[in-house]
Amino acid sequence: MKPATNRTRQNDPEGFRSRVLDVAAGLFQVNGYHATSIKDVMQAASASGGALHHHFPTKKQLALAVIRDRVAPAVRDTWIEPVRRATSLGKGVTAVFKAIAAGLAARESVAGCPLNNLALELSLSEPELRGAINEIFSEWQSILAQRIGETGGGARLDRAKRMEAAAFIVAVYSGAMTLAKSAQSAAPLRSAAGVLARWLRERDFAQ
């Protein structure tokens, strides 16, 4: 092992781990989990095989860390916290769609929602990773159901119906992101946001 690699590991293991997770999350997002090899991650992160193996003995363990330490925080930052802090559910949901559509439009390509991408690629074939993916969907739906419960329309519903409405919002977003990725355009996301905002108002979930 080269001294430089050793020094990096000894001096800043957290920085090394963080850099590898950033690189792996980016590669999984753009190319997918299966199309990304450990060698790709090593090269893009300028990491030695030994150092990478020390932190992530298998590719699956690397993916699990990406889901927990990169994908989950991304969903919290873009969806969960903005919805939690919004003055109303309608304003929160509309602002989230708008921010994500603006982000897509600013880039030249639509890589899609990292949670969506990994959910479809891994849920059937990798049961351990599916559990971690499902936890994020649950957390996301729970905050939406909670905010729905605080609205006039939601106060009249039982918990199951609030969860159903929350899952509907997540489904609209996930499906619209699939259409946006397929069209390589933010337009499907904006279009779905408009229809969804009206649905929220008519269900008396907006305020």
Added chain:
Amino acid sequence: MKPATNRTRQNDPEGFRSRVLDVAAGLFQVNGYHATSIKDVMQAASASGGALHHHFPTKKQLALAVIRDRVAPAVRDTWIEPVRRATSLGKGVTAVFKAIAAGLAARESVAGCPLNNLALELSLSEPELRGAINEIFSEWQSILAQRIGETGGGARLDRAKRMEAAAFIVAVYSGAMTLAKSAQSAAPLRSAAGVLARWLRERDFAQ
């Protein structure tokens, strides 16, 4: 080349092509495009490399044929034709969700919608395949927009608004299938179907 292979190719090239497409569609659906190698397809289809190469010189050409000759017909069979033939849009959409949820429940696992899966896996990285994927989404949305135009609510809308409503239906379905795959359960699909049926009625799109 072995005589047996030659004989197969000469006697029934269409049968051979069809068997390879069935096998490749199944492997792409369950494991994904990137996780499936040409060797996997050869083994599962009991095909020689030469025979496979004769029909599909590259993996991308095989994928294009799978999209056009297997995925597009599957979307036509499960969605487009039932919606076209239904006595009303509401009944057609409800019947499609019900049939797909029943199909998922009858199996032990949820592999998801083949169009969704390939759209998310390939739209960014494979522009040629994205075109073929988008054609299917367009055909699907067009029949929905046409049926929406025949309803009381849809007759009052311009073409852009009908397409927006059609895309919303596709988004709800695609997103609900992502949740169903992630949960490995038909429940998210049934839940979304109920909310969507009510939306169709309230928009006066159901009849």
